[in-house]
Amino acid sequence: MYAINVIDEGTSSNAVRDRLHNRHVASLFIEEAELVGIDQPREDLIKLLVTAEDKLKVISVVGMGGLGKTTLVRKVYDNEKVKGWFNCHAWITVTQSFTYEVILRSVLTQFYGVRNEPLPERIDTMEGIQLMETLRVFLQDKRYVVVLDDMWHINAWECLKYAFPNNGYGSRILITTRNLDVGISSQETSGCVYNHKPLPPAEAWSLFSKKAFRNIPGGVCPPELKALSENIVKICEGLPLAIVTIGGLLSKKGTFLEWKRLHDGLLHSMLANNPNLQPITRILLLSYNDLPHILKSCFLYFSIFPKDHTVKRITLIRLWISEGFIESEKGETPENVAESYLNDLIDRSMVQVAEHYDHGRVRSCRVHDLIHAIARLKSKEENFSTTLVTRNSQVHERIRRLSIHNNDEDLKDISLSHVRALFIFGANSLLFSSIRNQFHRFRLLKVLDLQGAPIEKFPIEFGKLLHLRYLSLRNTKIRKLSKSIGKLQNLEILDLKGTYVSELPKGILKLRKLRHLLAYHYYTGRLPSFYYSNGVKLPEGIGRLKKLQKLTYLAANEDSNIVKELGNLTKLKRLGVMKLRSKDGANLCSSIEKMKSLLSFSVQSIRTDEILDLKSLSSPPPVLQGLSLRGPLQTLPHWISSLNNLVRMRLRWSRLKEGSLGPLQSLPNLVELTLIHAYDGFKLHCQRGGFKKLQILDLEQLMNLKFVIVEGAMPNLRKMYIRGCLQLKAAPLGINRLMNLKELHLFDMPDVFVQRLRKNGVEYSKVKHIPIKRTYDNEDTIYEEL
Incomplete structure (x- = not known):
């Protein structure tokens, strides 16, 4: 019920590699069959949402923690019928410590983002009433659906309800809450309270069996475990989170004695500090206690982040x-x-898993709020981390990891000599000024994460952090690094993404342990740019950093020696090179051939008329999974046809001639293909049987394109994007046979083309099977359901 899915992985001598590969593939095909007891509640809620009633309706889903309220509502929110019914969507997690200005900004950001509209000016400085007025004006002529997840207190609804107008378009608000009073109080507006119940015994057993016996042929409970299993399911009291957690834990137990030991512990385990959560937390605590020692430390790291915080993998x-x-x-x-x-x-x-990339890999993750409570509890017991949320928080005299959440407390009276890691969330200038004066006290600091902190200059005090291994200045306003960076000779990760640093000092060459160097920021204008991101200029001698695994993005400019030096970085897995000249192509190819572990490669020419000369690459990296080429190509490099592990391919400004995409069509694992200003042909003809695994096709600004033929190709295509292909005469031939196609998005396409696909259009029959069909007007940044 909580969408915590486990993938069968089998056994292999290369266990780690197999697990990674299986997860990346299997994550694309997780089915709702994994869920139990959700069908009828989901249909009930969908009927309440998708009705002809024009009044604003508030539906509150009420139940105790662990029942799966969020998962149920998420399945309703993501339902294709619901998506198509409303033209504005937002999902907000409220939590106990909500700030309604933050919530209103988040709602506005989601609404404008989904509709590809620029955010209002000064939104970051608006106060509550201004934000509320802005939101009401935006919603006055729209049918919207908003989920307010995990609302704990009545005053949360009282603060937020006036932001959502009853505009007569049949808008809906869904609330999940553990507090029945919250559900009842929200019903002053038309709506209802939906009481979500525990699973009945038969469905509880079904869910337990799916998790606990997934490694047993047929998923059948062995006779010797039947009595223990039935008692465990009874103890779980129909709570899906408890059933899923304990079932997943037992699936890793192979003997009767292991099951008996866990069963007996389940009978006696209690979490006395929080009696309201005892039915669930006693099971979650068992799961924690069963973790190997090293996994306990990894799990407890989630205690550092705020509740409901999503962490990039x-x-x-x-x-x-x-x-x-x-x-x-x-x-x-x-x-x-x-x-x-x-x-x-x-x-x-x-x-x-919070989010997957389109090609299936895990992008970000989180922990459920109850599991986060377990992490915080155990972290406090074991002095793993200390969190400052309010002023004058009680802290351990020996802090190991310090996490500051929206707090400006002065650290001068806190012992910092044992701190290994420092994280700041919601930093302000006063707080950072206080911390900056304390850096000499962080003698053992290994991790410093100042993402988004109000920093404009690289503090020279950083040079005192001699044990530092991880430094993130992401999304700060720093423009230049000082030479003191060279003192951080234990540094392994330097994250400058989103800063304005354009050149790295020679001191960077002293960081011989550096493994990840990220230094670039994206172009943020509305119109597409050839230079979609800005990289950094590196000093001569970068080849000495032989432990580098990720380097993005190097601005080659006119420095041929830098391109040659890349050949010394044989451990690179991800490389991005910008502003490459044609005459540097041979040197770059020579360097790339030495990178046998390269997984992702991105290269961009210095100008739109500068050819990317990559033909001399005779032996491409054998495990390459991602390839992005930006700039004109005379033809596709011959070696592309040998990239059997390639998953993502992006071509921009390539100017390829008609019929030149043949080498891509037979790639066995290609999942995502993007063509932007990349193809000059009149006809894009996909061969029958071609692109067997392709799931995402993005065609953008192909100015000569008149016909697309996919007949007999792309059997697994799920998403198709067509953007600004102004000469396209008709829907892709064969699109009616793409039965797995779930989404068709048209951006800035001519009216005559769009009209053919509307319900009364001559080609509607070809696309009517596609659940989500939308057309977007890039000038007005609005979309219409077809």
């Missing part, structure tokens, strides 16, 4: 590595081992 992995949590395994990189740890936590239902 790669960020979590880098933090674990920097902390020294990752035990190396023979033949595996720390990154792969760390990812296997994360997958293990997901399998044990301790961590949830």
